[in-house]
Amino acid sequence: MERQVEAFMEMLAAERGAARNTLLAYEADLNDLAGHLNDLLATATPDSLRGYMRALADSGLAPRTQARRLSAIKQFYRFLLLEEMRADDPTELLDAPRLPQTLPKYLSEAEVDALLAAAAARPMAQAIVLIAALEILYATGMRVSELLNLPRSTVIGDATVLLIRGKGGRERIVPLSDAARDAAAALARDRGDHWLFPGRDPARAMTRQGFALMLKQAALQAGIDPERVSPHVLRHSFASHMLARGADLRSLQLLLGHADIATTQIYTHLLAERLRKLVEAHHPLAAGRG
Numbered sequence: 547m548e549r550q551v552e553a554f555m556e557m558l559a560a561e562r563g564a565a566r567n568t569l570l571a572y573e574a575d576l577n578d579l580a581g582h583l584n585d586l587l588a589t590a591t592p593d594s595l596r597g598y599m600r601a602l603a604d605s606g607l608a609p610r611t612q613a614r615r616l617s618a619i620k621q622f623y624r625f626l627l628l629e630e631m632r633a634d635d636p637t638e639l640l641d642a643p644r645l646p647q648t649l650p651k652y653l654s655e656a657e658v659d660a661l662l663a664a665a666a667a668r669p670m671a672q673a674i675v676l677i678a679a680l681e682i683l684y685a686t687g688m689r690v691s692e693l694l695n696l697p698r699s700t701v702i703g704d705a706t707v708l709l710i711r712g713k714g715g716r717e718r719i720v721p722l723s724d725a726a727r728d729a730a731a732a733l734a735r736d737r738g739d740h741w742l743f744p745g746r747d748p749a750r751a752m753t754r755q756g757f758a759l760m761l762k763q764a765a766l767q768a769g770i771d772p773e774r775v776s777p778h779v780l781r782h783s784f785a786s787h788m789l790a791r792g793a794d795l796r797s798l799q800l801l802l803g804h805a806d807i808a809t810t811q812i813y814t815h816l817l818a819e820r821l822r823k824l825v826e827a828h829h830p831l832a833a834g835r836g
Contacts, residue, residue: 550588551576554625563715576617589627592636598638612643627683649811650782652729654792657770658684658783664768675752676760678726683777685726686710687784687802690777694751697743701730712803720801748764789813 555573558564580587582598602612604810619637653661656719657733658680665676683693692710700708706728722730730742739748745756758776765775785798799810 548585548587550581550626550631551580551622553629553631554622555783557625563713566759571614572618572622575615576622578615579619585749586655586715587622588631590636592639595640599643603643604747609643639662641686642699651739651774651779652783652786653770653774655787657768658780658787660768661764661775664764667767668764672760674729674733674736676764678729679743679757679761680764680780681710681723681726683780684784685723687781687788688720689713689781689803690754690757692803693777694741694743694754694757697740698734698737698742701727701734710803714805716805718800718803728796760774785810785813 554576556568557641558569568808576587577652579598580593580599583590583594594638598610602615613678616637621638622631623637626633643758662677662680665680666673668676677691682688683690686708686712689712692712695711696708697749701722704721705722707721707754709717709719711717732743737744741748741751743752743757744750745752755824759777760773765772781802785802788801789795795807795810795814799807800812802810804810
């Protein structure tokens with residue numbers, strides 16, 4: 547691996563707190579580029595990088611994968627520029643591939659209620675875990691990794707908010723609903739471990755796979771297609787329902803822990819739909835027009 551790539555990877559780990567899987571993905575993307583450029587990463591030109599992006603498109607690589615690779619490449623060369631390892635940024639004028647617009651998948655409010663009811667009907671040991679997890683996820687919109695890494699001490703006492711350490715080590719505070727607080731407290735009383743959601747080995751937190759399996763079982767019991775239910779779908783459901791009920795994008799950005807409000811704007815389709823219905827319901831000329 548070139549010295550510049552090693553320095554870039556060290557920066558991602560030390561300054562941005564990048565996860566191991568993220569580091570591996572960046573390394574693989576840069577290694578692929580190095581192979582295309584005959585290991586001449588440091589002296590790449592805008593034309594050679596355009597050629598690489600054309601080669602990716604011609605190979606049939608999905609646009610989202612192309613975009614991810616371009617993001618890694620752009621960050622790498624910006625790093626070289628900032629560290630004065632290059633005098634220019636050859637990616638400055640590179641265009642991102644056109645991505646198909648996809649809207650976040652989410653459950654209806656009735657489906658969330660059905661999922662909670664199904665969780666309560668599971669065997670007692672599983673029900674107490676599922677109810678707490680669902681109530682917290684739906685009340686806060688947190689990521690599943692943030693949920694499973696909650697220490698039990700977080701919810702002991704009369705906690706009305708949670709301090710969450712999210713991506714890149716960024717911290718945020720989210721309020722807990724009464725139902726989420728009660729469910730979390732009931733789970734904490736039932737556990738003597740460090741983790742609020744311990745795994746089979748109490749010294750370790752529950753795995754994402756273990757939680758996903760319980761969630762799929764509850765979805766089946768609720769009569770919901772398990773393929774439509776995941777922790778991330780619950781995060782989208784939280785955001786979608788909040789926005790539909792009047793929350794603003796800036797507040798939603800803070801609650802979700804998005805570093806850039808552009809990420810939160812994937813939910814604006816719901817805001818537009820809510821405004822359309824508002825006009826249809828209240829504009830004097832809207833009545834009778836279809």
